[in-house]
Amino acid sequence: MSNISIKIKGFDSQEFPKGITPLQIMNDIKGVPKDTIICKVDGQLTDLSSNLNKNCELQFMDAKSKDGHSVLLHSTAHLMAQAVKRLFPKTKVTIGPFLENRFYYDFDVNSPFTEDDLLEIENEMMKISEENLEISHQEKSRNEALAFFEKIDESYKVEIINDLDKDETLKVYSQGEFTDLCRGPHVHSTGQIKHFKILSSSAAYWRGDEKNQTLQRVYGTSFQNSKDLKKYLQMLEEQKKRDHRKIGKELDLFFFDDEVGPGLPLWTPSGTVLIDELEALAKEKETANGYLRVRTPHLTKGDLFSKSGHLDHYMSSMFSPMDVDGIDYYMKPMNCPYHHKIFANTPKSYRDLPYRISEYGTCYRYEKSGELFGLMRVRSMQMNDGHIYCTAEQFKEEFINVCNLYMEYFKIFGIEKYEMRLSLHDPEGLGDKFIDNPTLWKKTEEDVRNALKGANLKFVESVGDAAFYGPKIDVQVWSSIGREFTLATNQVDFAIPERFDLTYTDKDGSAKTPLCIHRAPLGTHERFIGFLIEHFGGNFPLWLAPKQITILPVSDKFNDYAQQITTDLRTMGLRVSLDNRSEKIGSKIRDAEMQKINIMVIVGEKEVENKTVTVRRRFIKEQKEMSLNDFSNEILTEIKERRVSN
């Protein structure tokens, strides 16, 4: 038998007999870490029980690495499936992939799992782990695999095999009595999976299609050691504390009311401050960038939305029409048709372009009840909307300027983790979800792609997520509880200007159709604020904070002085409250902390005598006694600069 040469990472090259497995090598040589669960052969994740037949590079890996962790998660999903099959033998298994730090497995069961079921499953998993079953794999021909899964009545696996490429070699993994179709790789024994937890269960559709069978999805997580598991679970708890729905209630920012309706937020005085500040910021930036502000109605005849294509492509997201004098009127789901009307209202020449208009118009969209989610998904939403009408030559610069505006905003808020996504059409949806003009789709998508590349902006592409009238750049962010949302969007419209007969007179006197860029750099104010609440965990920077300052007299004796300070600061435009209850100063401070008020101003005998104030800022322990003038100058500057940290 011939030998092969294997370069093991962290060791010298060695000769081994052909066909040896990494597992055997682990046992042969000293010093391979005990935590090894998987390996890479020439950079490819490979089962430890695979035979090595040629010279190669071998790297042993534990679950601390991202790749290693993904294998552990995946193997834990299998472990869970085995436990479910033991406890509920009639269950049919489907798929069980890994996600970042989590995994799930979808099961077809007669009745959904209860919480007790989940506990039992977890216990059974523990048992299987203790049994330390070897996980082996085998290659099977398509027919063998089909016969096997038909015999054990795993119809979903049969369906999966039937959909696979005919030439694909199939692998099955076995551990004890449980065998599953899987690409692998996996850890080599169930005993290597020890530190896991079932997180939740819910429903999911087979293959993500709502017309298909409803499956039960069980989510779980798994780590190399108990410390990492505990850390992850703690992080999940911490994330929950930042949930904008929770903080929104604690800080009394917004709420929903049964009698008003789901998805229709009511903004309290505190929450309204956030919106007002956001709007003030946007108005300032837009004025500087040459935008003109407009206002349009919330309600409109259906004809307008026929013309714009909304009734053909967007009706399922619109509220039902109402009859007004025998004519159908709709609540507006977007502002664009009105902006087009405003463009067309007076003749335009090339000298008027780019023509930039903006409006924070409230739109109404029918979101299915189960899709509503705090402020992140609502039915009445204020768009940070605007439209730019420009020539083809101006397109690139205008488009990139909008992208730059996003980044400027993100910088102001200190948002660092985001992803730009070029959302393209899916040819299969032409005519239905998307306007049927394949040539223009292609051209526009290419233009946008080139503009982004030309500006050196990093982006990913996503097919099928375009608007019905054109491709988009969406900026994706992740909320504190891990959900992904589109925060900002920038869309190109190649179709609608023509439908609205929008023209401008070019240099040569001919009438031309402008391009239209839809842009919403702050998305909707509801979602943006929902995101900001989580981003800051309710600890807003001073310029944004609903409650900037509270005045705390040490005792009732100093209430007059405190009242004077309050009035003075309010006159300067600051948001100031006065806590003149007959409480001890410690209690007033505690209450101010709970309300996350940025600055506490304490006044007592000393301050009255010296005509000063004592300033206590959140997160800064030491207090400073200063004149009111120095204090107000300092914070007015901080607010003017919109400083994120103090």
Next chain:
RNA sequence: GCCUGCGUAGCUCAGUAGGUAGAGCACUUCGUUGGUAACGAAGAGGUCACCGGUUCAAUCCCGGUCGUAGGCUCCA
């Protein structure tokens, strides 16, 4: 919209094997006049989400509706 869980005072939550409910915080009043994260006492507060059914009797059991949570689908 779909599946499952949940809905008790303003908030966070107890509770009742079916006999119309309780705590802490918040609120109001009184006492206290205090120096950097909870001063003390008293009071007020709820058709137990809503509508039906079973029962002598329903907050509790059953059905429906609405809302909400976790997901799926969808989306700014």
